[in-house]
Amino acid sequence: MGRVSTAPIAATPRLAFLKGHGTENDFVIVPDPDNATELSAALVARLCDRRAGIGGDGVLHVVRSAAHPEARHMADEAEWFMDYRNADGSVAEMCGNGVRVFARYLEHAGHVTAGDVAVATRGGVKQVHLAKNGDVTVSMGRAVLPPDGVTVTVDGRSWPARNVNMGNPHAVAFVEDLSHAGDLSAEPPYSPEDVYPDGVNIEFVTDRGPRHVAMRVHERGAAETRSCGTGACAVAVAAARRDGVDPAETGTPVTYTVDVLGGTLTITEHPDGEIEMTGPAVIVAEGTVEPSWLGTPA
Numbered sequence: 658m659g660r661v662s663t664a665p666i667a668a669t670p671r672l673a674f675l676k677g678h679g680t681e682n683d684f685v686i687v688p689d690p691d692n693a694t695e696l697s698a699a700l701v702a703r704l705c706d707r708r709a710g711i712g713g714d715g716v717l718h719v720v721r722s723a724a725h726p727e728a729r730h731m732a733d734e735a736e737w738f739m740d741y742r743n744a745d746g747s748v749a750e751m752c753g754n755g756v757r758v759f760a761r762y763l764e765h766a767g768h769v770t771a772g773d774v775a776v777a778t779r780g781g782v783k784q785v786h787l788a789k790n791g792d793v794t795v796s797m798g799r800a801v802l803p804p805d806g807v808t809v810t811v812d813g814r815s816w817p818a819r820n821v822n823m824g825n826p827h828a829v830a831f832v833e834d835l836s837h838a839g840d841l842s843a844e845p846p847y848s849p850e851d852v853y854p855d856g857v858n859i860e861f862v863t864d865r866g867p868r869h870v871a872m873r874v875h876e877r878g879a880a881e882t883r884s885c886g887t888g889a890c891a892v893a894v895a896a897a898r899r900d901g902v903d904p905a906e907t908g909t910p911v912t913y914t915v916d917v918l919g920g921t922l923t924i925t926e927h928p929d930g931e932i933e934m935t936g937p938a939v940i941v942a943e944g945t946v947e948p949s950w951l952g953t954p955a
Contacts, residue, residue, distance in 0.1 A: 671945035679754035681919025683884035698746025735775035743878030751780035753886015758939035780824025799930035827891035841881035883919030893924035
């Protein structure tokens with residue numbers, strides 16, 4: 658008869674997480690330096706579920722660049738990679754508010770201190786400055802303005818939308834009132850559809866004052882969100898061009914204040930095309946996910 662083992666059975670580790678937001682664009686943060694956690698699309702969607710999960714507009718998967726096949730080529734420039742996922746589990750190139758919250762997490766965890774930090778993303782390496790007053794500034798790169806735009810239609814109204822790419826695609830429409838955007842839980846229809854073969858983030862924008870605008874946004878893969886950092890950058894660039902301002906021609910930076918539902922972002926475009934976004938980033942909670950909820954044995 659075999660001998661019965663008295664060794665304890667190892668419990669399945671709980672999934673550690675934090676919750677953070679930037680102008681109320683909120684994220685589930687999953688620290689995973691060695692890229693040991695498999696984040697399937699289904700698991701990401703469950704984590705972001707606001708009723709049955711933790712809730713968020715997306716997941717910030719925190720991985721060392723050297724440990725992730727998509728980021729190893731950036732490891733010499735940035736130690737940490739933001740493996741960003743939309744709330745529906747799809748992979749995204751970039752998230753401006755997410756980068757700020759990601760950098761705030763790195764500071765919270767003791768990986769970096771206030772000052773400058775480089776963050777690798779699928780949209781390239783982003784330079785981030787953590788100010789002591791709590792604001793975070795991100796160098797968002799340069800906007801690309803493809804010539805092909807679309808027409809966006811909501812409830813019988815139609816507007817031309819400017820095509821702006823900030824490492825991810827945006828369609829920016831200027832409207833008289835933000836209520837004209839209607840219900841943004843579903844993606845507003847646009848044409849021609851082949852301009853954005855992988856989908857698009859759609860911003861509706863109205864004026865608040867000189868170089869001051871307000872926006873609502875349908876984020877690709879996440880419905881309407883309280884804020885979108887890359888969207889705010891796209892909106893500022895589109896507004897500047899609409900207003901006849903191009904820093905590359907004037908040689909002078911231009912700054913727009915962009916009100917989002919969750920707060921305010923400050924966007925500056927420099928003569929070399931580099932765009933900086935400044936706004937808050939907050940860590941609000943941390944904990945662990947129960948293995949039984951994950952569908953694994955405890």
